Amino acid sequence: MRSYLVVMDETEEALAALRFAARQAARSGGGVEILALIPRSEFVQWSAVQEAMEEEARLRAEAMLVQATGAIMEEAGIKPAITIRQGDPVKAVGELLKERSDFSALVLGAAVESGPGPLVSHFAGAGVGSLPCPLIIVPGGLSEDALTRLA
Numbered sequence: 001m002r003s004y005l006v007v008m009d010e011t012e013e014a015l016a017a018l019r020f021a022a023r024q025a026a027r028s029g030g031g032v033e034i035l036a037l038i039p040r041s042e043f044v045q046w047s048a049v050q051e052a053m054e055e056e057a058r059l060r061a062e063a064m065l066v067q068a069t070g071a072i073m074e075e076a077g078i079k080p081a082i083t084i085r086q087g088d089p090v091k092a093v094g095e096l097l098k099e100r101s102d103f104s105a106l107v108l109g110a111a112v113e114s115g116p117g118p119l120v121s122h123f124a125g126a127g128v129g130s131l132p133c134p135l136i137i138v139p140g141g142l143s144e145d146a147l148t149r150l151a
Contacts, residue, residue, distance in 0.1 A: 002104040003031040003081065005133075007093060007119055010064055013109030013140025016147065018068055020138045021107040022076035023151030030104055032072065032080040035096060036065050037089045058084065090122045097132055105134045112141040 004021035008014050018034065025032045038058055065082050073079055085092040097103065108120050116124065123135055142150070 002028075002102055003033045004105050004107050004136075005033050005035060005093075005096070005103045006080075006107045007089070008034045008036050008065065008068055011109065011111065011140070013111050013138070015068070015071075015109070016140050016142055017107045017109035017136075017138040018072060019075065019144075020136070020142075020147055020151050021105075022072045022078050022080070023147065024104075025078055026076040027151065028104075032078055033103070034065060034068060034080045034082050035093065036062075036082070036084045037092055038084060038086040039089075058086075089119055090127070093119060093123070094127070101132065103133045105136045106131065107136045107138060109140050110137050112139070 004025050006014070006018045006021045008018060018032070021032050024030070062084070065084075069080055069082065083096065085096065093106070097106065106123065108123065110116060110120055115121075120137060123131060124137060128135060138147075
């Protein structure tokens with residue numbers, strides 16, 4: 001089964017991308033994979049403090065994923081697969097795309113008020129030619145009706 005890969009964070013544009021991907025997957029009989037990225041924490045002199053900071057970031061990501069998964073299951077009837085990676089976002093997404101060949105598209109959300117984030121900038125810019133699947137950029141300001149019409 002082909003899946004839509006959605007990079008998820010706590011922003012409205014990420015939620016719009018997830019809703020779009022879930023609707024596309026429900027319509028096409030595919031699946032959704034949510035990728036949560038945990039940034040590497042700055043080096044802290046005491047390893048126990050650094051480990052606690054990283055664990056806190058992982059717990060926040062897991063809580064966000066549980067909430068997003070519940071919403072997608074309720075809305076589209078799809079149980080998404082979940083992947084959590086730590087480190088540089090561009091590198092983490094690129095590595096996952098290289099590891100797997102079952103993605104129908106990479107779905108990213110674009111912020112309404114600020115410029116494109118690092119993932120949109122990279123994958124829609126210098127990295128677009130090396131993608132193994134299509135890139136879909138979902139504007140974060142789309143209404144529910146617009147998302148439904150487009151998906």
